[in-house]
Amino acid sequence: MELVRDARRQVRDGASVDHLARAIGVSSRALSKAVYGATWRRVDDPPPLSRPRPADPDQPSPTVLNEDHVRRLRRDHAGGATVRYLATRSGLPYNTVHDAIRGVTWAHVDEEGANGSAAEARRPGVLLTAATVGEMRRAHTDGASLRSLADKFHLKYATVRAAVQGATWRHLTDPPPVPASGRGGRQALTSAQEADLVRMSEKSGATYAQLGAAFGVSEATAWHVCERSRRLAKD
Structure with missing residues (x-):
């Protein structure tokens, strides 16, 4: 019962049902029924939520995006709200919200702290920009590993x-x-x-990404080959 109450509060505040269902470990269908009152009707604190009504595409949008709104959309999306939900809530076209969140548009907008100063350098949950993606792709082509790039930009490996x-x-x-x-x-x-790869690693100090590119295998495979060679050398 407390789980239903908490789910309703979070969805009311902008979280998506799918996101919560994955976090809780239940099906989206079951959680959706509980949140919107198809089940657990007796729980009335808070009461079941009303499903968001899609915006009328024939009506002019009541919302005009500005930098503060874009920041709020990105924060809500990072917190689990879906693009569809945010578009419906804002009365904006789906593509408008999607592009603003992903940085296709409004790429110049950075997150700001409560004091109005720029937030710390990128951290988990901060959206990428085209400039950052381009920098990472060039660095990876030159041999930087994906793991090192994730550490450098404070982003998740995936x-x-x-x-x-x-x-x-x-x-x-x-x-x-x-x-x-x-x-x-x-x-x-x-x-x-494999022996050639290990010798190249020992002599040149190449990164695993460079080794993988040289031998036509993945970065992970190059690491496993070198690690296996190290283990065998210890035995």
């Missing part, structure tokens, strides 16, 4: 990998996405190739 490899930011083509190494049916390394 976020960096998706942006660099083009799972996200597909529209950014200058520079283009960096394909993942070792994918698309490439053969596994032979024993001789």
Whole structure:
């Protein structure tokens, strides 16, 4: 019962049902029914929520985006609110909200702290900009590992990998996405190739990304080859 109350409060404050369901470990369908009153009707503190009504596309939008609104949309989205929910709540077209949140538009808007000063350098949850994605792609092409880029920009590894490899930011083509190494049916390394990779690592000090690119395998594979060689040397 307390779980239902808490879910209703969070959805009322902008969180998405799907996000909460994943966090709680229940199905989105079951949580949606509880939040909107198809089930758990007897819980009235808070009462079931009304489903958000989609904005009328034939009516002019009552909201005009400004920098403060864009920041608020990005914070709410980082907190779990879906783009669809935020668009409906704001009375704005889905694509307008999506592009503002992702930095396709309003890319100059940075997060600000309560005192109006610029927030700390990028941290988990802060949205990427085209300039940052371009910088990461160029650095990865030159040999920087995805893990080091995640640490440098204070971002999650999965976020960096998706942006660099083009799972996200597909529209950014200058520079283009960096394909993942070792994918698309490439053969596994032979024993001789593994030995060559280890020697290259020891002599040149190349990064695992550089080793992977040189031998046509992933960064992770290069790491595993070197790590296995180190373990065997200790035995």
